[in-house]
Amino acid sequence: MESAKHAGDIAVAVSQAYGAEIMFTLSGGHVFPLYDGAVHEGMRIVDVRHEQSAVFAAEAMARLTRRPGLAVLTAGPGITNGVSGVTTAHFNGSPVVVLGGRAPRSRWGSGALQEMDHPPLFESITKLAFTAGGADSIGQDVEMAFRTAISPHRGPVFLDFYMDDLFAPSPPHEAETLTPSPLEPDGEALAGIARLIAEAERPVLVLGSDVWMDRAEEAARDFAETYRLPVVPNGQGRGILPAGHELLVTRARGTAFSQADLVIVAGTPLDFRLGYGFFGGKEGAPLAKVVHLACAPSQLATHVGTAASAAGDLSLLFWSLGTACGEAGVSPKAYAPWLTTLSENAAAAIAGDAELMESDADPIHPMRVYGELNRLLDDDAVVIGDGGDFVSYAGKYVEPRRPGCWLDPGPYGCLGTGLGYAIAARLARPRSQVVLLLGDGAAGFSLMDVDTLVRHKLPVVMVCGNNGMWGLEKHPMQMLYGYDVAAELQPQCRYDQVVTALGGAGELVTSPAEIGPALRRAFDSGVPYLVNIATDPQIAYPRTTTGI
Structure with a gap:
């Protein structure tokens, strides 16, 4: 007869159901049942020398595989050592689940080792930070953590467990592993953006990390190539157009952003890396119009006025925007002189690098x-x-x-x-x-x-x-x-x-x-x-x- 499973077994099984294959951790007694669960369920454990590395590894795993990353941190200093990693995942929109240990429920309030209420530390840097309700709810709580992390806009979730709950028997939980329904972009908004593109003479398309994370790289590349738009990548948008691609004008970034009349920013915030969303305006010229495209409404810029914006699954958004541009009569030939200017500037910059390289x-x-x-x-x-x-x-x-x-x-x-x-x-x-x-x-x-x-x-x-x-x-x-x-x-x-x-x-x-x-x-x-x-x-x- 199979022995009853403890809460650590259930937590690991649910994590695996959501695609987490590796547990990154630094050893601590508060989370021993999670290690035991990993052994029982066949999950690989990679132990590190500092908890920040465990969270950074989980975050990188999420960004490279586009599946949730998993870090397990022991109570108190183990968890506080992971705060910078969680914050990095928050700013990068990385679906990371951090499972933490917590002093025993039976001793709570009496000064147990490393007794600390962790979730309040994480409220501003996670999508959700909470403590599991008890051994009976471990499966549902872990599933909530993963489902929250992977839903748009992706991001980190922190969940900790009372130590005695984690050691206790827990009922089996069949994870539903439902994929979030793709968010349909607004058709009228896309039609308006297409009209702006049709009116532009010097457009630039910026592709950011969420284009990769949303598995929209094929749709984004097809859109850029169909309408011959010069592209500047940002973050993990790098490589969507490979090195040497004729539309890639990274080395002419300064000229592109200072002389553009329309900048379409997809999958990245209008932050300091992009001049906070202010483009053009050089030598008395007007500021460029800005279009912001994001995978979720929460990511659309609010600190600066944009000419138009749209939110939705970025693959759907690019395919639909391509259709809308066709209906609006966007002509790829219209941007040929602008693309030639940027390409020549980029080539000159690359040639100028040779001496120092x-x-x-x-x-x-x-x-x-x-x-x-x-x-x-x-x-x-x-x-x-x-x-x-x-x-x-x-x-x-x-x-x-x-x-x-x-x-x-x-x-x-x-x-x-x-x-x-x-x-x-x-x-x-x-x-x-x-x-x-x-x-x-x-x-x-x-x-x-x-x-x-x-x-x-x-x-x-x-x-x-x-x-x-x-x-x-x-x-x-x-x-x-x-x-x-x-x-x-x-x-x-x-x-x-x-x-x-x-x-x-x-x-x-x-x-x-x-x-x-x-x-x-x-x-x-x-x-x-x-x-x-x-x-x-x-x-x-x-x-x-x-x-x-």
């Missing part, structure tokens, strides 16, 4: 690193950015060839995501190259989780741009005050030796001629390998906005 300058210019790396990346390589100035260069000079192959922290800008993201990327894409780009500042947040890569046999190539400073702060502070404080790091710190000590491998690179061979050794090694490149501390990434 191959520079023999010593100290090393960061662009030389990307000149070497781009030669070695496969079409399906997953590239992860975790840093300030050094990773900003990557955003500009590494152009993905396929969608779903780029990860960065997103608009929250949290450093320390890198190792968690790399853990998930290697698990999600076992046959692809996984490259983690680290600033030396970012490396200090999570490099200990190389131990996780080693223990779980997850080879990753790590490239550290080491300029011995917090470059994103040092140069602006010098400009503002004529001096800087709290911005120095140890020059040529041997982060590669940290990786070696943890069981991986690595080397320090100090001359440009060594970069290519070192990267090739890293890719060939089959182990976690860090190429620690000493870059010129005098070079600052040329920023045009502070994002404030």
Whole structure:
């Protein structure tokens, strides 16, 4: 006779029903029944060295697979250590479920170890944060968490369990795993947007992360190609049009945004990355009209006026908008001169990069690193950015060839995501190259989780741009005050030796001629390998906005 299942078994079974295949965690007694449930149900457990990495890994798994990610955190400090990861998932719209332990119900209020009411901490950074009602309701509560996380607009959910409830027997629960019904966009709104496109002379289409997360990359590409619209990608919208595509004008972004008369922004907020939604307006010209397309009404901009907006399933939205544009008489030929201008500007910018991408300058210019790396990346390589100035260069000079192959922290800008993201990327894409780009500042947040890569046999190539400073702060502070404080790091710190000590491998690179061979050794090694490149501390990434 089969023994009765405890609540941990039920929680894990429901998680699996919703597509969670891996539990990311750091061991803690409050959540032992969830580990026991994972053993009983055949779910893989990946344990890390800091809870933030567990949540970042769950978030990256959600973003790469477009299925819910699962993190399990023990009570008190285990949960508070995961707050930045949950916040990052909130800003990225990542469907992550965080299951937490909680001091026993039977001892609540008497000062049990790590007794803390966690949900109030998460109310502003989750779609839902709550405590399970009891052992009998565990199945329904976990299902509510997952269904909430995956419904538009996606996002994180936090659910914790009293410890004694989690150990108790719990009735079986048959998860319904209902897929949220696609939200139909408003036809009249799309007809109005089509008229704006027909009237435009210099339109630009921005494709953001939610286009990928909504599985709308095919519809978006078809729409852009049908109407010959120049495209600037944002976040995980990168790669929807592959590197070298004739409509991709990333390198002419400045011209596109300053001279456009219509900017169509799809699947991303009108935040600091897009000038808060203000385009054009240069040299006395009027501001561009802005159209905002989102997967849910809650994501439409309210801080700035838009000419039009529409919300709905982004695949349906792009297919329907394509039809509406045809009915409105939109002519792809009308934008040919504008596209030619942007393409020529982009080509000139790329040609102008060549000197620095191959520079023999010593100290090393960061662009030389990307000149070497781009030669070695496969079409399906997953590239992860975790840093300030050094990773900003990557955003500009590494152009993905396929969608779903780029990860960065997103608009929250949290450093320390890198190792968690790399853990998930290697698990999600076992046959692809996984490259983690680290600033030396970012490396200090999570490099200990190389131990996780080693223990779980997850080879990753790590490239550290080491300029011995917090470059994103040092140069602006010098400009503002004529001096800087709290911005120095140890020059040529041997982060590669940290990786070696943890069981991986690595080397320090100090001359440009060594970069290519070192990267090739890293890719060939089959182990976690860090190429620690000493870059010129005098070079600052040329920023045009502070994002404030």
